[in-house]
Amino acid sequence: MKWRCTVCGYIHDGNTPPAVCPKCGAPAEKYEKLDEERAKLIDRSRYTNLLEVTLIELLDKVRDIAVRIEQDALDPKCVALAKKVQVAAWELGQNVKAELEGHMQKGKWG
Ligand SMILES: [Fe+2]
Incomplete structure (x- = not known):
């Protein structure tokens, strides 16, 4: 599963988004789950x-x-x-x- 920070674009790999974005510090709520097609493309x-x-x-x-x-x-x-x-x-x-x-x-x- 992949999650994308809607603030800075950071991609996180995992079952859940990070509590805090490692790049910009945005909270988990700012992450969107990417669909399978987008994850495969990445x-x-x-x-x-x-x-x-x-x-x-x-x-x-x-x-x-x-x-x-x-x-x-x-x-x-x-x-x-x-x-x-x-x-x-x-x-x-x-x-x-x-x-x-x-x-x-x-x-x-x-
Ligand atoms: Fe971020």
């Missing part, structure tokens, strides 16, 4: 959003490694490839962030 969103956040972290690591390869400057082809990798990883990361923003706007969050 669970699915948590899973997908976690995967996408992990992807962003990995792409940041890829960029960091590519920067180090560029700085190492063993040979011009390596440097050129490292620059391409930096741009590609940055663009992919920005695309994933845009997807996450889309999820939030569609209520696929929680």
